[in-house]
Amino acid sequence: MRPFRYTRPDSPQAAIEAFAAAGAGARYIAGGTTLYDLMKLSIESPPHLIDVTAIRGLDAIETGGERLRFGAMAPMSAVATDRTVLRDYPVLAESLSKAASQQLRNMATVGGNLFQRTRCLYFRNGAGGTSAGTTYPCNKREPGAGCAAIDGLDRGQAVLGQSASCTAVSPGDWPVALVALDAHVEILGATGTRSLPVADLYRLPGSTPHLEFTLAPGEIVTAIVVPKTRAGRRSTYHKIRDRESYAFALASAAVAIDMDGDVVRQARIALGGVATRPWRAAAAEAALAGQRLTAESALAAGRAALTGATPGRHNRFKIDLAARTVADALMIAAQRTAA
Structure with a gap:
């Protein structure tokens, strides 16, 4: 240190x-x-x-009125166990409760969690690790060094949003759920306050993967604001991982749906574990609008969500896995009561 x-x-x-x-x-x-x-x-x-x-005051949780507002310093555990969030927005509660151990959720904050950095093996000192005396080039660590993950051990890497400079997956669960619900962050900086969609916090890697977030130097997130929606109760965060506890997603889906009987009025879908930033699946949402929700239409929407996916050497399985994760999440959400 x-x-x-x-x-x-x-x-x-x-x-x-x-x-x-x-x-x-x-x-x-x-x-x-x-x-x-x-x-x-x-x-x-x-x-x-x-x-x-x-x-003081940055840890407040407000659930009245037309929005949910979470102070950036609110612990993940406090938001995940809030009664209104649990009842009316299970997608938010589940994205937090599936993200880490209880000890970490007690310490980590919902604002800080937005800026978690990738778990790419090569970014974190290479697949061999420093203890093995092995390091690998990484454009996130050292701009212009190259990307060892490309043509390397890429099982956990992204299939959406990657570039010739970086294929690292965005690791968060909470940001995926927030993107699905069109959440914003309140930001304070030297020039005053502003509001920004959570989706716009994250940059695609392009040729500058070391520039991951869009905050200006010195700016700080003070709160996260989520518009209330009737789709909230029929929502879920479905996460597939190598082991059930404390593992990062191979594929995940945040889903919230508004239905009229078995017909989808509106679907909100975002993907995690497969993209270089939290990934809103607009094509999947469009595929479901006005359609009966069945196992077949859910899977078709899941496949639409992976439009444009480009696998590497070892992660092709993620395309089908993510499509089926979306489909399963839709069916789970549909079984939840909207009353």
Whole structure:
């Protein structure tokens, strides 16, 4: 661990000012469940950490009115067990409860979770690991170094949204559910406040995969806002992984559907585990609109969700797996009551 400076401001504005004073390379830290790991691996070496956990009021959970509003510092465990969220938006609760162990959910925050970085083997010091004396090129770690995952061990890599510079999967569960529900984030920066769709937080890798998020330097997410929808009760987050506990998704689907009998009025579908950012499946949504929901139409929608998928050497199975994950999620959601 390299030495670093540490500041603990007591207000959002003080945090912005501390960041500006700290200079290049400063990082905000909340739960720290990702950043500390990356610091231990020497993937990130921020010279200054600005701890926002002392800022009061950023952990509020509001479920009244026409929206859900989660303060960025709200623990994942608190949002996952909120009664209104559990009853009316199971897709949100499940995306959090399936994301990590209880201990991590108690520490990690819903705002910090949005900025979790990839679990790509090569990004995290290579498939051999530093203990084996082996490192591999990674454009996320070192721009221009190359991507060892391309033509390498790519079983867990993306089949959607990848580029010639990077195929790393976006690892989050919570962001996938938020994208499906058209959530926004409230952002504070040196120039004031703004709102941004969660989907627009994430960049495609293109030729600059080290630029992962769209926040300007010093900006901080203060809250996550989810519009209420009647599709919320008929929703689920369905996650397929190598082992049932504490594993990242090979494929996942966040689904919310509004139905008239067995006919789909509107479907909201987003994919995880298969793309370089949380992936909204607009083609799948369009395929279902006005259609009876059956096992066949659900699978057709799942296949539409993977339109344009391009597999590597070892991850072709993800295309069919993800299609079937979407189909299963739709059928699970349809069985839930909308009352």
